[in-house]
Amino acid sequence: MNKLVLIFLVMAVSACAQQTYLGELDKLGKFPSKLKEVSGLEVTEDGKIWVIEDSGNKDKIYRVDAEGDIKESLKIDHAKNIDWEDLTMDTEGNLYIGDFGNNRNAREDLVIYKVTKDEMGRKEPNADKIEFSYPQQTNFPPEKDSLYFDTEGFFHLNDYLYIFTKNRTRPYTGKTLIYRVPDREGQYEAEFLGSLFLCNDQDHCSVTSADISPDEKTIALLSYGYIFLLTDFTAPDFTKSSIKIIDLQTDTQIESVCFYDDKTLLVADEENKHGGRKLYELKLD
Structure with missing residues (x-):
């Protein structure tokens, strides 16, 4: 048995050994028909809920209430929705829009838009650009066994934006790659922090969103139907986290x-x- 086969066997056995807990989603409300493709959401300190949509939709952020009804919309100036996939916010109230959706792993224009707290009070807030690339990616797109560079999840912590990639590899490896970039305007090569094996089911183990709790003790990685809760970590190393898997018991596109x-x-x-x-x-x- 060669080394590569042994590694995949160990990964598969580990996945089988992980206990999965059942979770129950409580419906709060339904978005209007103009928000069919909500791809990211974030809550401000004062409880305001902001959402975005992904590729093919407007360059806008929307404030909604707990029932999903739109209360306000802001067009983001100097920003283009190529594929907006997640939202996050820092402790100072600055909002970050992840324009890093990359289904084919062919993009070379990945960017995170930063909308400062002061700009959030304007009708058309101006956005700063945090442009970045992945140091491991040299081909656009890479071979099928290296399709790690789509991204749909990130969060802010201690002056950095932590990025968890969406795995599209064939054969499927069940890993998400972890990177970080500074939260300041500029052009960066993302810092590679390691990889995290979630599980080997392609339909449930690819990250579609991420966030960290206000007390910074728990990370939530969302996938299609599952949530992976990471605890017992010390940033910036999340690779040795304890992982709890919650089955959301749904077939919708979460x-x-x-x-x-x-x-x-x-x-x-x-x-x-x-x-x-x-x-x-x-x-x-």
Whole structure:
């Protein structure tokens, strides 16, 4: 048995050994028809909920209430929605839009838009650009066994934006790669921090959103139907985290997660043949 086969065998055995807990999403409301593809959401300190949509939609952020109804929309100046995939916010109230969706792993224009707290008060907020590239990617697109560079999840922590890539490899490896970039305008080569094996089921183990709790003790990685809760880590090394898997028992296209408080998650899904276009709450034990 060669070394590569042995590694994949160990990964598969580990995945089987991981206990999965059942979670129940409580519906809060339904988004209007103009928000069919919510791909990211974030909650401000004062409880305001902001959402974005992904590729093919407007260069806007939307403030919604707990029922999903639109209360305000802001067009982001100097920003183009190539594929907006996640939202996050820092402790000072600055908002970050992840324009790093990259289904074919062919993009060379990855960017995170930073909208400062002061700009959030304007009708058309101006955005700073944090441009970046992945040091491991040299081909656009790479070979099928190296399709690690789509991204749909990130969060802010201690002056950095932590990025978790969406795995599209063939054969599927179940890993997400972890990077970080500074939270300041500029052009960067992302710092590679390691990889994290989630599980080997392609339908449930690819990261579609991420967030960290206000107390900075828990990371939530969302996938299609699963949430992976990471604890017992010391930033910036998340590779040795304890992982709890929660099965959300849904077939909708779940794309967004954020912490409302340390023990409560907000989750949103896009509309597909199974339903969706809803805003949910998940209470954590």
